[in-house]
Amino acid sequence: MPANRFNGFTEYGVGIGLRVPHYQHILSRKPVVDWFEIISENYMIDGGRPLEILDRILEQYRVVQHGVSMYFGSADPLNREHLKRLKQLVRRTKTPWLSDHLCWGSVDGRYTHDLLPMPYTWEAVKVTAEKIRQVQDFTEVPVVVENVSSYAEFHVSEMTEWEFLTEVVEAADCGILLDVNNIYVSSQNHSFDPFTYVNHVPAERVAQIHIAGHSKFEKYILDTHDHPVLPAVWKLYARAIERCGPTATLLEWDDRIPSFDEVHDEALKANEFLQAVTPKAKADAAQPELQGAAR
Amino acid sequence: MSQLLDIQRRMAAAVMHPLTKAETMPRRRSDGKLNNAEAESFIKPNDRLTSFERLEIYNRQYWFRLYDSFEDDFPGLLAIVGRAKFDALMRAYLTERPSESFTLRNLGSHLEAWLGAHPEMTAPHTVLALDMARLEWAHIEAFDSAADPLLNEDELIAINENSQLRLQPYLRLLSLQYPVDDLLIDLRNEDGSSDSSSNNASIARRRKHVRRVAAVAPEQIWLAVHRHQNSVYYKRLQREEYRLLESLLNGRPLGEALDYAFTGSEIPEEERSSFLQQAFSTWAVLGWFTK
Numbered sequence: 272m273p274a275n276r277f278n279g280f281t282e283y284g285v286g287i288g289l290r291v292p293h294y295q296h297i298l299s300r301k302p303v304v305d306w307f308e309i310i311s312e313n314y315m316i317d318g319g320r321p322l323e324i325l326d327r328i329l330e331q332y333r334v335v336q337h338g339v340s341m342y343f344g345s346a347d348p349l350n351r352e353h354l355k356r357l358k359q360l361v362r363r364t365k366t367p368w369l370s371d372h373l374c375w376g377s378v379d380g381r382y383t384h385d386l387l388p389m390p391y392t393w394e395a396v397k398v399t400a401e402k403i404r405q406v407q408d409f410t411e412v413p414v415v416v417e418n419v420s421s422y423a424e425f426h427v428s429e430m431t432e433w434e435f436l437t438e439v440v441e442a443a444d445c446g447i448l449l450d451v452n453n454i455y456v457s458s459q460n461h462s463f464d465p466f467t468y469v470n471h472v473p474a475e476r477v478a479q480i481h482i483a484g485h486s487k488f489e490k491y492i493l494d495t496h497d498h499p500v501l502p503a504v505w506k507l508y509a510r511a512i513e514r515c516g517p518t519a520t521l522l523e524w525d526d527r528i529p530s531f532d533e534v535h536d537e538a539l540k541a542n543e544f545l546q547a548v549t550p551k552a553k554a555d556a557a558q559p560e561l562q563g564a565a566r
Numbered sequence: 567m568s569q570l571l572d573i574q575r576r577m578a579a580a581v582m583h584p585l586t587k588a589e590t591m592p593r594r595r596s597d598g599k600l601n602n603a604e605a606e607s608f609i610k611p612n613d614r615l616t617s618f619e620r621l622e623i624y625n626r627q628y629w630f631r632l633y634d635s636f637e638d639d640f641p642g643l644l645a646i647v648g649r650a651k652f653d654a655l656m657r658a659y660l661t662e663r664p665s666e667s668f669t670l671r672n673l674g675s676h677l678e679a680w681l682g683a684h685p686e687m688t689a690p691h692t693v694l695a696l697d698m699a700r701l702e703w704a705h706i707e708a709f710d711s712a713a714d715p716l717l718n719e720d721e722l723i724a725i726n727e728n729s730q731l732r733l734q735p736y737l738r739l740l741s742l743q744y745p746v747d748d749l750l751i752d753l754r755n756e757d758g759s760s761d762s763s764s765n766n767a768s769i770a771r772r773r774k775h776v777r778r779v780a781a782v783a784p785e786q787i788w789l790a791v792h793r794h795q796n797s798v799y800y801k802r803l804q805r806e807e808y809r810l811l812e813s814l815l816n817g818r819p820l821g822e823a824l825d826y827a828f829t830g831s832e833i834p835e836e837e838r839s840s841f842l843q844q845a846f847s848t849w850a851v852l853g854w855f856t857k
Contacts, residue, residue, distance in 0.1 A: 317712035320796040346568060375574055382665040382667060383628050384670055385628055385631065398568075424610045490619070
């Protein structure tokens with residue numbers, strides 16, 4: 272299951288986000304990392320140091336692109352300049368898949384630079400799926416969409432978030448970047464059971480999983496990416512890979528970024544869960560039962 | 567109008583509306599709408615937050631994100647006008663010129679023109695502030711603009727008065743009325759070496775900023791903001807160098823550019839040849855001439 276047409280039939284393990292404070296460490300120490308995720312927009316430029324660093328990283332590591340401002344859910348048409356630059360970067364990185372968020376963030380050509388929540392309506396399903404298809408056609412790589420954390424819900428919504436996600440990815444025929452931290456954050460903010468969400472997601476479309484830390488405030492939880500992963504999120508992660516299989520997993524840490532080793536060590540905790548769902552682990556787990564049956 | 571577009575326009579209008587001085591969402595917007603009623607009309611409350619409070623989370627996130635990005639890009643402007651004026655300027659600029667780009671990198675792209683149209687926002691340091699904003703924007707452009715392949719030795723030798731020389735896309739030329747390059751380098755060095763966690767150090771830095779800004783005397787300078795080995799540098803130019811490069815950037819043939827460069831020049835005729843030789847040699851070494 273983990274290698275599927277939505278992640279270019281790859282079998283990536285645990286990766287971390289490539290962040291500026293770690294450049295020096297990575298380039299000088301060359302740590303063993305399965306793959307890096309980059310924020311596409313940071314490298315959709317014409318020249319200079321960011322692209323030089325990226326090229327040096329690409330010489331030694333596998334890189335996957337993650338976008339933050341395609342805004343599939345915006346009613347606005349796609350930004351052609353954005354698309355053109357994205358495709359140039361895709362050719363440079365040879366990313367096996369391309370992710371961005373199931374959200375909106377611009378209207379009438381004005382950008383909020385935020386991941387704003389969708390109204391879960393049939394009209395939104397249609398608009399969003401059509402734009403995902405356009406990006407997929409133009410960039411010629413599989414597109415996967417990530418569920419976002421949200422702090423507001425709309426009166427006009429006609430379905431749950433997980434139903435909306437499912438309708439969109441099926442209409443667009445695209446993959447899913449399942450962010451289990453975002454599911455947890457939204458579940459607390461909107462009072463739903465996060466396992467219901469994970470159990471509903473079409474597992475065969477999950478190309479990648481995000482894990483991250485968040486911050487708890489008095490009345491809501493904020494998706495801050497500035498902490499280690501919390502136990503409740505690990506539990507959700509365990510359930511997600513139980514359903515999806517050992518899926519490419521990435522730790523996001525974007526604020527108050529600690530040392531490279533601290534971030535990488537936190538990410539590698541995912542291996543404990545991944546190993547539990549490998550075919551060998553499953554066979555080993557089943558062995559005592561078989562032995563018991565033979566006796 | 568589609569329901570989706572309607573909701574997105576209404577939410578964006580609330581999210582992108584300026585915060586109050588206490589950095590909360592205003593009760594009444596500048597268009598007269600009441601945010602409470604507006605929020606209730608399209609956002610559900612929950613058992614802990616009202617519709618207004620849920621919308622306010624996004625309103626605050628929008629502005630804090632933009633403030634952070636803008637302040638990162640224009641620390642020199644902040645040092646010149648001070649915190650209170652900078653905050654007012656930032657809020658007014660971002661309200662009038664919200665981002666129209668998919669990247670926050672371009673947030674300050676209209677700042678020079680905007681400051682030119684709003685001198686009251688930077689008074690009494692209007693010219694100094696404008697010069698600093700121009701330098702800081704040029705720095706951003708020089709940092710990540712394209713670099714084209716260089717002319718080879720044969721191509722350099724073949725240059726004549728009819729040649730139209732192309733310069734690196736990252737090269738920015740500035741004619742400034744204050745030596746803001748020195749000021750910005752000092753500020754960056756100071757910020758880089760200070761202990762930002764110390765309040766005392768922070769207050770001392772602010773006092774030094776104020777003293778330094780007050781002491782900056784006007785001085786016409788010409789500057790090339792360029793990139794070498796992926797670091798951005800500020801290179802002072804002589805008037806003639808600036809005019810020559812400006813002419814070449816505008817696509818004039820070398821002969822015409824030279825005439826323009828030396829119009830009104832105080833450099834004696836007999837010294838111009840060696841002056842040019844030196845200038846072209848330096849620019850070639852810096853890799854400014856491209857195919």
